[in-house]
Amino acid sequence: xxxxxxxxxxxxxxxxxxxxxxxxxxxxxxxxxxxxxxxxxxxxxxxxxxxxxxxxxxxxxxxxxxxxxxxxxxxxxxxxxxxxxxxxxxxxxxxxxxxxxxxxxxxxxxxxxxxxxxxxxxxxxxxxxxxxxxxxxxxxxxxxxxxxxxxxxxxxxxxxxxxxxxxxxxxxxxxxxxxxxxxxxxxxxxxxxxxxxxxxxxxxxxxxxxxxxxxxxxxxxxxxxxxxxxxxxxxxxxxxxxxxxxxxxxxxxxxxxxxxxxxxxxxxxxxxxxxxxxxxxxxxxxxxxxxxxxxxxxxxxxxxxxxxxxxxxxxxxxxxxxxxxxxxxxxxxxxxxxxxxxxxxxxxxxxxxx
Numbered sequence: 001x002x003x004x005x006x007x008x009x010x011x012x013x014x015x016x017x018x019x020x021x022x023x024x025x026x027x028x029x030x031x032x033x034x035x036x037x038x039x040x041x042x043x044x045x046x047x048x049x050x051x052x053x054x055x056x057x058x059x060x061x062x063x064x065x066x067x068x069x070x071x072x073x074x075x076x077x078x079x080x081x082x083x084x085x086x087x088x089x090x091x092x093x094x095x096x097x098x099x100x101x102x103x104x105x106x107x108x109x110x111x112x113x114x115x116x117x118x119x120x121x122x123x124x125x126x127x128x129x130x131x132x133x134x135x136x137x138x139x140x141x142x143x144x145x146x147x148x149x150x151x152x153x154x155x156x157x158x159x160x161x162x163x164x165x166x167x168x169x170x171x172x173x174x175x176x177x178x179x180x181x182x183x184x185x186x187x188x189x190x191x192x193x194x195x196x197x198x199x200x201x202x203x204x205x206x207x208x209x210x211x212x213x214x215x216x217x218x219x220x221x222x223x224x225x226x227x228x229x230x231x232x233x234x235x236x237x238x239x240x241x242x243x244x245x246x247x248x249x250x251x252x253x254x255x256x257x258x259x260x261x262x263x264x265x266x267x268x269x270x271x272x273x274x275x276x277x278x279x280x281x282x283x284x285x286x287x288x289x290x291x292x293x294x295x296x297x298x299x300x301x302x303x304x305x306x307x308x309x310x311x312x313x314x315x316x317x318x319x320x321x322x323x324x325x326x327x328x329x330x331x332x333x334x335x336x337x338x339x340x341x342x343x344x345x346x347x348x349x350x351x352x353x354x
Contacts, residue, residue, distance in 0.1 A: 045071065047353050055340035056236040060086055060266045064324070064331040065354050069270070076338065078231035080241040090231055091217050091224070091263040092335040093248065094320045095313025099186045101209055101272065102258045103140055104281060105193050108208060111286045114196050124192045129173040136192075138177065139185040145174045148184035152252035160200050163257040164191045183259035190258025201258055213275055217265035221253040224263060231337035233317030240338065244317040252315070260313060266335045269322070277328050312343055323347035330354060 048071065052061070058076030062069060074086040109115040117137040121144075125131055130145065138144040148171040157163045167187040174180075190201040197204045202220055210218050224230060233244040253261045264272075275281045310323045319339035324331030332347045340346045 044353055045073075048073075048350060051346060051349055055342075055346050056240055056338065057334065057336055057340045057346065058086065058234065058240065058338035059092065059231070059319075059334065059336035060088070060090060061335075061350075062266045062270055062331075062333040063350065063354070064270065064329070064333075067329045072267070077241065078229050078337065080232070080234065084229055086231060086337070087229075088267065089217050089265055090229060090335075091219065091265050092231060092320060092337060093221070093253075093260070093313075093315050093318045094262050094264050094269065094335075095260040095315045095318065096183075097264075097269065097311060097313040097320050097322065098256075098258070098260050098262045099313075100276075100311065101205060101262070102186050102189050102193070104272075104276060105204060105208060106136065106140065106189060107282050107286050109193065109196055111282045115192075121188065124195055125168070125188065128168070128171070128188075130175075134173075136189075139189050142179055142181045142185055143177050144185055145177050145180070146182060146184050146188075147172050147174060147180055148182050150183055152249050153255050154251070156251050157254040160194065160202070160257065163187070163255060166255055167191075167257075183256060186259040187257050193258075209272065209281075213271055213280065215264070215268040215271060217263075218268045219263050221250075221261045221263060230263070231318075233315075234338040235317050236338060236341075246316050248315040248318070260315065266333045269320075269335075270331070270333060273322065273331070274328055310344065310347075314339065319343050321347050323351060 048061070048063075052075055060074050061072070063071035072088065074088060074090065076086055078084050078086045078090055106115065110117070115136055117135060119136045121128060121131040121134040121136075121139065128134070128146075134144045134146070139146075148167065151170075153166055157166055164187065167184050171182075171184040193204055194201045209215070219225070219228075233247050234241045235244055236242065276287055277284060308324065309326050311321070313320045317336075317338055319334070319336045321334040321336075321343045322331065323344065330351065332350045334340075334343055334347055334350075336343070
């Protein structure tokens with residue numbers, strides 16, 4: 001063989017050996033990193049499962065870190081008697097978390113110039129005592145002086161007018177403008193939304209939020225699909241799955257217009273919460289005007305403090321919690337049909353693992 005041919009063969013062999021070494025080295029260098037990631041994820045999962053078990057929590061959990069879902073898990077039964085498990089699409093009554101959605105519709109109206117924070121209740125419900133001195137901002141922040149007992153009506157309220165009439169006959173107005181949480185504030189906001197859109201509140205929420213965000217597991221309490229698995233509510237009393245002594249009735253659901261009569265999956269609620277800050281619903285400037293989170297306290301559905309946000313809604317044994325950073329980059333969602341004794345503490349412990 002000629003010298004040039006031998007040289008070419010040796011060169012090919014040399015590159016082949018180098019390529020094998022590089023490939024082998026890259027393979028070994030990546031493996032410990034991948035193993036470390038898997039090990040860390042397994043350890044976190046084990047720690048979360050331990051917290052959940054000790055808390056006797058049954059329901060769904062979603063964890064977001066760095067703006068991305070990193071952990072989603074279902075625990076326990078939706079129906080313990082029939083051994084039907086909770087799953088990723090299980091819809092829970094979100095109770096007062098719906099107030100955040102009602103607040104979002106108010107933001108949209110403000111962005112359209114149809115409302116402002118200082119617009120008074122008298123423009124929509126002049127018959128309410130002191131309505132000329134109650135503002136939209138005070139309704140949003142529960143500082144309106146309005147109070148109302150949260151009791152189920154004697155009969156089911158099957159249309160919006162009867163639902164709003166019930167609120168109007170049950171509420172009372174005090175001169176005290178300190179924080180006083182009541183569903184009546186958000187039912188009145190639902191009525192205002194309906195008046196300005198000239199459509200029922202439920203239709204507006206369907207069009208402006210559910211359809212726009214393509215939410216597939218979000219329904220009003222009386223519009224649930226017949227084939228949907230609806231979780232029963234339970235309590236823990238020395239053992240799991242004890243009957244809820246005060247389950248929410250149809251009559252109660254029917255009275256919570258704007259304030260707590262929606263069912264949602266945890267994934268759908270995450271999509272909605274993200275839309276508050278990613279521009280899909282309105283400008284970030286308008287949203288910041290609404291929440292004024294730097295001031296702390298309750299703002300349009302959420303409590304804010306130390307760059308964190310928290311809110312909790314509960315109906316009987318059902319409990320829904322959102323806790324995390326105000327920029328929605330780090331979040332824990334806990335949707336329960338058997339709640340932990342202290343849902344806020346559980347959410348804080350889970351955040352502490354991230």
